[in-house]
Amino acid sequence: MTAPFATTSGATATTSTPAASPGSMAEFDATTSRWGRLTMLAGLVFSLAGPLYLVFFADLGVTATALFTAFAAVAGTFFVIWIIEPITYFPILGPASMYQAFMIGNISNKLLPSALIAQARIDARPGTHRGGLAAVMAICGAAFVHLLSLLVFVGILGTWLISVIPESVTDVVRVYVLPAVLGAVIIQAIVSLKQVRATAVAAVVAALVQFVLVPLVPALGMAATAISVIVTLVIGWYVRKREPFEPTTTEGETHP
Amino acid sequence: MIAAASVAAAQAADPSSDPNAVLALANMPVLWICALGVFLVIAIQSVIYMMAARKAAPAAGLSQQELKTTFRTGAIAAIGPSLAVVLVAVALLALFGTPATLVRIGLIGSVQYETAAASIAAGTVGAELGGPSYDQQAFAIMFFAMSLGGAMWMLSTLILTPLLKKGEHRMAKVNPALMTVVPAAALLGAFLSLGFAEVPKSSVHVITLAASALVMGACLLLARLPGMRWLREWGLGIAILLGLAAAYLAQAAGFAPAA
Numbered sequence: 001m002t003a004p005f006a007t008t009s010g011a012t013a014t015t016s017t018p019a020a021s022p023g024s025m026a027e028f029d030a031t032t033s034r035w036g037r038l039t040m041l042a043g044l045v046f047s048l049a050g051p052l053y054l055v056f057f058a059d060l061g062v063t064a065t066a067l068f069t070a071f072a073a074v075a076g077t078f079f080v081i082w083i084i085e086p087i088t089y090f091p092i093l094g095p096a097s098m099y100q101a102f103m104i105g106n107i108s109n110k111l112l113p114s115a116l117i118a119q120a121r122i123d124a125r126p127g128t129h130r131g132g133l134a135a136v137m138a139i140c141g142a143a144f145v146h147l148l149s150l151l152v153f154v155g156i157l158g159t160w161l162i163s164v165i166p167e168s169v170t171d172v173v174r175v176y177v178l179p180a181v182l183g184a185v186i187i188q189a190i191v192s193l194k195q196v197r198a199t200a201v202a203a204v205v206a207a208l209v210q211f212v213l214v215p216l217v218p219a220l221g222m223a224a225t226a227i228s229v230i231v232t233l234v235i236g237w238y239v240r241k242r243e244p245f246e247p248t249t250t251e252g253e254t255h256p
Numbered sequence: 257m258i259a260a261a262s263v264a265a266a267q268a269a270d271p272s273s274d275p276n277a278v279l280a281l282a283n284m285p286v287l288w289i290c291a292l293g294v295f296l297v298i299a300i301q302s303v304i305y306m307m308a309a310r311k312a313a314p315a316a317g318l319s320q321q322e323l324k325t326t327f328r329t330g331a332i333a334a335i336g337p338s339l340a341v342v343l344v345a346v347a348l349l350a351l352f353g354t355p356a357t358l359v360r361i362g363l364i365g366s367v368q369y370e371t372a373a374a375s376i377a378a379g380t381v382g383a384e385l386g387g388p389s390y391d392q393q394a395f396a397i398m399f400f401a402m403s404l405g406g407a408m409w410m411l412s413t414l415i416l417t418p419l420l421k422k423g424e425h426r427m428a429k430v431n432p433a434l435m436t437v438v439p440a441a442a443l444l445g446a447f448l449s450l451g452f453a454e455v456p457k458s459s460v461h462v463i464t465l466a467a468s469a470l471v472m473g474a475c476l477l478l479a480r481l482p483g484m485r486w487l488r489e490w491g492l493g494i495a496i497l498l499g500l501a502a503a504y505l506a507q508a509a510g511f512a513p514a515a
Contacts, residue, residue: 085409087492
């Protein structure tokens with residue numbers, strides 16, 4: 001609280017303010033990183049409390065080995081994304097909004113558009129303090145709408161809808177919703193990522209793993225997706241654009 | 257096929273794999289309370305952030321009127337995308353129950369990662385999501401693995417954000433190819449592998465997968481037309497619904513026995 005100079009007015013506030021004087025951007029940074037972290041930790045605890053309750057108190061006979069295996073298979077598939085996604089979004093979101101975005105979810109399809117539209121609305125540029133505050137307020141607004149629509153339309157109306165839909169329909173939904181999601185998600189990923197070589201590598205590797213490797217060695221079934229991801233990563237990196245094409249390293253893998 | 261059918265029949269006889277038993281577990285009051293806890297935490301966080309923003313607004317050159325405008329603009333811009341997420345979430349209620357759907361699909365995660373994680377986790381215990389082997393135990397293991405996986409995103413945000421804040425300029429110099437090629441390869445490898453894993457299950461699974469992919473492709477193409485940009489958000493929900501409609505018709509047409 002012993003700031004040598006207070007930046008209380010004008011758009012010229014700088015990040016070099018050494019301590020958090022009241023009403024300064026430094027104070028805003030301090031408040032949002034402290035409370036952002038605390039609330040995110042609280043969200044993390046609540047999100048794990050449900051499944052932990054089922055595992056420990058619902059008497060379902062779940063073993064630690066089964067839990068570890070299931071988590072390891074998920075981790076083998078997504079560990080790269082866990083690290084890269086926060087790094088990717090940091091320059092766009094800024095530190096304060098990071099703690100909002102990764103708890104509210106649906107970042108690219110909802111939070112980023114909201115923040116960008118709000119910044120444009122008041123002519124604030126991303127990367128400035130004005131832009132940063134505009135993004136935070138826009139994400140708060142988006143969070144408000146999102147929480148409300150989820151509670152009303154999914155929590156209340158959706159639960160009611162499931163109870164009145166004929167069982168023959170919910171049966172079909174339950175059994176086939178996974179391929180219905182995956183078909184669309186695959187096309188969405190291919191179109192939005194725009195990585196032709198990675199797409200080709202992934203298609204060949206995933207087909208080999210699922211249609212050749214798994215039928216031959218059924219025990220590998222539970223690691224199939226993690227294997228596909230890691231092999232695609234390695235080959236995809238070697239055949240990426242801007243690198244001279246090296247037929248010797250890839251020919252054997254991609255053309256069996 | 258006969259062996260598989262008899263295994264399925266044996267598992268169907270297990271009372272805990274009755275779909276209603278799984279849903280009863282998935283909709284337990286304790287899980288509702290935990291889900292509402294996440295809602296409450298996000299609401300509290302938003303209020304704290306808005307109070308901090310109001311205080312810092314003069315220093316950043318923002319009027320109180322502009323604060324209100326940005327909040328309202330963000331809220332209005334989120335209506336369409338939020339309803340698109342609602343549509344997808346409702347389609348998953350029969351599989352995950354309401355509390356898990358609200359937290360995993362609606363909040364923290366997204367439908368892409370969470371259904372992928374669920375399918376991978378269920379596979380490790382030999383269960384097929386929504387199939388006869390999808391019992392209470394499989395649900396608990398799957399819910400645990402997808403939640404812990406989602407927690408890793410939050411954990412890495414908690415660890416990386418302070419580091420990135422310190423070294424903002426250094427991180428900007430990371431090889432850009434690393435940041436685009438690696439996540440693209442990982443995501444494409446994961447989703448294509450999971451998609452192909454659906455193919456051997458039955459011809460109805462193949463029809464559903466193909467129908468959903470075709471509808472999504474059509475939506476993304478149409479979204480390039482002027483005035484049709486909304487299809488980029490709604491495409492996923494529309495493709496899932498029409499994919500399920502194709503599954504319903506294919507099953508009714510006798511392509512596969514009811515699971």
